[in-house]
Amino acid sequence: MTDFIWIVIALPLLGAVVLHFFGRRFGEPRAGLIGFGMVGASFVIAAVAAIPFFRGESHGEHVFLFEWIEGLGAAASLLWDPLSAVLTLVITGIGALIHLYSIGYMHGDPRFSRFFTYLNLFIASMLILVLGDNFGMLFVGWELVGLCSYLLISFWNEKPSAAAAGKKAFVVNRIGDVGFLIALMLIFTTFGTLAFEEVLNIEAWEEHGIELSVGLATAITLLLLVGGTGKSAQLPLFMWLPDAMEGPTPVSALIHAATMVTAGVYMIARTAVLFEMAPVSSAIVASVGAVTALFAASIALKQRDIKRVLAYSTISQLGYMFLAVGVGAYVAGIFHLFTHAFFKALLFLGSGAVIHAMADEQDIGRMGGLRKAMPITHLTQVVGWLAIIGIFPFAGFWSKDEILAVTFGKGGGYYVLWAIGLLTALLTAVYMTRWIALTFWGKARFGEDVHPHEAPGSMVLPLVVLAAFSFGVGFWNTPFLPSLEHFLEPAFEGVEQAHLPEGLVPWVLAVISVGVAVVGAFYAFRRYRGENAVELSPIGKGSWSLVEQAYHVDDLVGRWLVAPGRAISNFLAFVVDRDVIDGAVNGLATAVKAAGERLRPLQSGFVRQYGLGLVAGTVGLLVWFASRGLT
Amino acid sequence: MIVTPVWYMMLAAALFVIGASGLLLRRNALIMFMSIELMLNAVNLTFVAAARQLGDINGQVSVFFVMVVAAAEVVVGLAIMVAVFRRRASASIDELAELRG
Numbered sequence: 001m002t003d004f005i006w007i008v009i010a011l012p013l014l015g016a017v018v019l020h021f022f023g024r025r026f027g028e029p030r031a032g033l034i035g036f037g038m039v040g041a042s043f044v045i046a047a048v049a050a051i052p053f054f055r056g057e058s059h060g061e062h063v064f065l066f067e068w069i070e071g072l073g074a075a076a077s078l079l080w081d082p083l084s085a086v087l088t089l090v091i092t093g094i095g096a097l098i099h100l101y102s103i104g105y106m107h108g109d110p111r112f113s114r115f116f117t118y119l120n121l122f123i124a125s126m127l128i129l130v131l132g133d134n135f136g137m138l139f140v141g142w143e144l145v146g147l148c149s150y151l152l153i154s155f156w157n158e159k160p161s162a163a164a165a166g167k168k169a170f171v172v173n174r175i176g177d178v179g180f181l182i183a184l185m186l187i188f189t190t191f192g193t194l195a196f197e198e199v200l201n202i203e204a205w206e207e208h209g210i211e212l213s214v215g216l217a218t219a220i221t222l223l224l225l226v227g228g229t230g231k232s233a234q235l236p237l238f239m240w241l242p243d244a245m246e247g248p249t250p251v252s253a254l255i256h257a258a259t260m261v262t263a264g265v266y267m268i269a270r271t272a273v274l275f276e277m278a279p280v281s282s283a284i285v286a287s288v289g290a291v292t293a294l295f296a297a298s299i300a301l302k303q304r305d306i307k308r309v310l311a312y313s314t315i316s317q318l319g320y321m322f323l324a325v326g327v328g329a330y331v332a333g334i335f336h337l338f339t340h341a342f343f344k345a346l347l348f349l350g351s352g353a354v355i356h357a358m359a360d361e362q363d364i365g366r367m368g369g370l371r372k373a374m375p376i377t378h379l380t381q382v383v384g385w386l387a388i389i390g391i392f393p394f395a396g397f398w399s400k401d402e403i404l405a406v407t408f409g410k411g412g413g414y415y416v417l418w419a420i421g422l423l424t425a426l427l428t429a430v431y432m433t434r435w436i437a438l439t440f441w442g443k444a445r446f447g448e449d450v451h452p453h454e455a456p457g458s459m460v461l462p463l464v465v466l467a468a469f470s471f472g473v474g475f476w477n478t479p480f481l482p483s484l485e486h487f488l489e490p491a492f493e494g495v496e497q498a499h500l501p502e503g504l505v506p507w508v509l510a511v512i513s514v515g516v517a518v519v520g521a522f523y524a525f526r527r528y529r530g531e532n533a534v535e536l537s538p539i540g541k542g543s544w545s546l547v548e549q550a551y552h553v554d555d556l557v558g559r560w561l562v563a564p565g566r567a568i569s570n571f572l573a574f575v576v577d578r579d580v581i582d583g584a585v586n587g588l589a590t591a592v593k594a595a596g597e598r599l600r601p602l603q604s605g606f607v608r609q610y611g612l613g614l615v616a617g618t619v620g621l622l623v624w625f626a627s628r629g630l631t
Numbered sequence: 632m633i634v635t636p637v638w639y640m641m642l643a644a645a646l647f648v649i650g651a652s653g654l655l656l657r658r659n660a661l662i663m664f665m666s667i668e669l670m671l672n673a674v675n676l677t678f679v680a681a682a683r684q685l686g687d688i689n690g691q692v693s694v695f696f697v698m699v700v701a702a703a704e705v706v707v708g709l710a711i712m713v714a715v716f717r718r719r720a721s722a723s724i725d726e727l728a729e730l731r732g
Contacts, residue, residue: 605731607663607724611654 002049005063005080008088009127011038011045015120023113032103035116039099039123043092050085059490060084062133062197073193074136083491086334086484087130087266090341094258095123097462101349102250104458105356115155115248122148126259130266135184135194138267142180142231145260146173152255153247165243172240176230183223190216200273202494212277221274221281225288228264232318235292239553241315245307249352252307257314257348258341265321265337269330272495276328286326286407290417290424293319295551297427301434301538302548306351306364309435312550313388314344316424320403323421327414328498329406331485335477336403338484339395342473343387346466350381353455353463354439358446364435365534369444373452376460378440380467385436387470389429389517397514398474400425402500405509409501425513429520430538437528445531479506639680646673658723660712664705671701 015038023031052058060081068076078084099119106115125148129141146169154166184194191199191210198204205212228234233241244256255261268275268285275282296315303309317340324333355362357374371378387394390401404425408418446452454460477484479500500506527536537544546552646669653666675694682690715727 603731605728607727608655608658611651615651615655 002052002058002061002080003063004045005049005078005131006065008042008046008049008092009078009124009131011042012120012127013124014038016117016124019113019117019120023117026113028107028112029103031113031116032099032106035120036096036099036103038120039092040096042123042127043089043096046085046088046092049080050089053082053085053487053490056486059493069136072134072136072188073195073198074134075195076137077133077195078131078137079133079196080131081491082488083266083269083334084130086338086488088127090338091123091126091130091259094341094345094466095119095126095254097465098250098254098258098345098349101253101352101459101462102248104456105250105352106248107456111155115152118148118151118155119250119254122152122255122260126263129263133196135187135196135199138270139180139184142227142263142267143177145255145263146170146177146231149173149244149255149260152251153244155247155251159246162246165240165246169240169244172237173230176227176237179223179226179230181227183220183227186216186220186223190220196270200271202273212274214278217274217277218281221271221278222284224267224271224274225281225285228267228285228322229288230264231267232261232264232322233315234264234288234318234322235295238292238296238315239550239557242308242311242550245305245311249307249348249355252311253345253348253352256311257344261314261318262321262337262341265318265325265333268322268325269334269492272325272330272492275325276495282326282328283413284326286323286414286417289319289322289324289326290420291319292316293323293424294420294427295319297424297431298547299550300431301427302544304365304534305362306354306367306435306439307348307362309364309431310344310347310351313347313428313432316428317344317388319424320400320421323407323417324403327403327407327410327417328496329403330492330495330497331477331482331488332399332402332406334488335484336399338476339387339399339470339473342466343384343395343470346380346384346463346470347388349459349463349466350377350384351439353377353459354452356455356459357452358450361446361450364438366446367439367444368442368446369440370452371440374440374454377455377463380463381436381440383467383470385432387474389432389521390425390513391517391521392510392514393471393474395470395472395474397510398478401506401510401513402477402479404513405500405506406498408509409505410498422513422516426516426520429517430524433521433524434528434533434538437525438534442529442533443531445534636680636684639676643673643676643680646670646676658725660715660724663724664708664712668701668705671697 015035019026019031019034026034053060060079063078063080065076065078068074099116102115102119106112109115122145125141125144127141128137129145132138132141150166150170153169154163157163157166187199188194190212191205192208193199198208230237241256241261245252247256275285293316296312296319300309300312300316303312317336321333321336321340324330324336353374354367354370354377357370357377358367361367383394387396390397404418404421407414407421455463475481524538527533527538530536549555650666650669650673653669654663657663657666675697678690678694678697682688719726
């Protein structure tokens with residue numbers, strides 16, 4: 001019935017190919033409009049294809065396209081179920097808005113059309129990732145989005161810092177990918193196939209007589225988690241995401257907030273069946289998520305770059321999602337992924353508008369008072385701010401509180417994770433209020449020569465749309481009407497999920513977390529609206545340099561991992577390769593050359609001397625033969 | 632007096648030694664070519680004699696090959712010598728030692 005779903009991938013791919021070859025000819029803004037049109041059309045088609053899910057008429061289907069690697073059970077086949085539908089709608093919907101925004105944002109860039117080539121390629125890659133019907137397709141999409149991320153982070157590759165950031169993202173992701181790849185190998189040796197319908201289906205295991213031991217399940221899921229931490233910037237592989245802010249702001253919004261970084265969450269939710277077999281892995285996922293959430297939120301407290309605050313905030317929010325899928329609240333995790341995609345894209349696009357208006361200024365210490373110059377942008381950012389700190393009834397409230405409440409409901413050690421989550425909510429309120437206060441409120445701290453102005457229409461429209469959604473999407477899954485939960489039910493069939501605790505507990509918890517958010521926001525508002533507020537520490541007068549320097553993780557990694565790695569590489573390059581291997585080859589050549597030097601005088605140039613040699617040799621041979629007898 | 636193959640062999644040996652001596656002792660390139668021809672024909676003589684004695688045609692066939700190769704060698708060699716004579720008015724082989732190692 002939804003066989004045509006492959007078009008959703010084909011359109012952006014076509015756009016990428018067309019723009020690659022003819023983009024320059026189309027020029028500005030037509031190249032951007034083509035990119036936008038392709039993704040927009042994809043969104044419409046995906047929305048039409050998702051109608052049966054909304055009506056509850058379909059539980060999802062496998063759309064077979066063609067054989068790919070038969071031996072691995074990896075066909076070019078798509079899985080169109082409610083889970084992939086939600087992700088597809090987010091990717092194409094927000095993707096289309098960000099394409100539209102980019103037309104304004106990238107105005108005047110010499111590689112305008114190239115930017116849209118990459119963006120379209122990214123959308124196609126991300127759709128392969130979420131629509132793939134086996135781990136092979138998932139992996140291909142996984143690597144392709146990594147490539148696009150690299151290309152777009154270092155889009156302005158004339159800046160050395162951007163080139164380095166792209167490289168860093170690629171290398172750190174590669175570390176996670178190694179774990180992911182080993183997990184795929186383990187899955188294949190265990191199940192004999194990579195197809196989802198065989199691997200993620202307990203009935204299929206019984207049919208084929210496959211017994212999955214807890215140990216093996218734990219190994220597979222932990223390796224999957226390693227892949228997830230790389231792509232979703234969780235501890236310990238988070239350090240590439242803040243640097244990824246070197247890319248153009250629409251890229252940060254699309255790839256490093258709304259879509260690609262949530263691939264790890266999607267992957268864990270998709271393989272929920274395996275995680276269910278390994279409670280230890282799930283607990284580790286939850287712990288990694290909670291600790292990352294707190295860790296990143298604390299760093300965000302003291303950042304001065306308008307985008308870096310949001311980058312650490314993204315890491316922190318992804319931590320919430322990991323916490324959710326770790327405690328078995330897969331719907332809550334996907335729900336938070338969904339709402340976060342809207343309000344974080346909104347905040348990033350808003351900061352892009354600010355950077356645009358301030359002539360490429362990114363230091364919030366030199367902003368302030370932009371409320372008057374950019375009224376519409378300011379209004380949308382207020383919505384985003386309320387959504388992320390979780391004020392009722394904005395989107396973030398519903399999704400974040402569901403995660404916290406479910407975690408609380410698990411009891412035992414999960415009380416600790418709940419407390420960490422709550423503390424993170426407090427910090428989120430503080431740093432986001434600091435962010436918006438330093439940027440939009442208070443007095444202007446920039447020079448007379450800067451004239452901030454409202455962004456052009458192509459940039460404001462996406463902001464307004466996203467703001468509307470950031471307010472509204474939370475109502476898709478309220479405790480009174482859990483529509484999303486019903487919607488996603490077919491995708492998590494046979495998976496035991498954690499639910500909200502009974503009775504009044506969720507309400508009490510909701511009041512507590514909103515209270516915490518209000519307190520944090522009020523505190524930060526009081527502290528950061530002053531003139532020299534940017535110099536202030538979150539609490540007291542300490543320098544907070546540990547937080548400012550992101551706990552020196554980059555330094556530590558540089559000292560303890562990169563430096564030894566470089567030492568080993570230097571040893572291999574300059575001792576093993578240059579001295580031993582090249583030495584052997586060069587030594588042989590030197591020996592041959594020396595021997596030739598010694599033998600040169602033999603060629604005297606006197607023909608008769610050669611003749612004498614010939615005759616003498618012949619006579620010698622004859623004498624030798626004669627002495628042995630003529631046998 | 633019966634002429635046995637040994638006679639031919641001894642004649643060939645004598646011609647070969649004369650040729651070899653000429654090659655080693657003379658300096659003139661033309662004379663050296665002639666000496667080489669003498670050596671080649673000494674060998675030819677042994678082939679023919681042996682072929683006759685053993686009733687085997689292969690020896691005679693080999694001689695034709697040797698003759699063809701000798702003719703070719705002389706053509707190339709004389710061409711080189713003509714070229715050398717044009718550049719310098721001497722046929723002394725010992726003066727042509729520029730290509731030594």
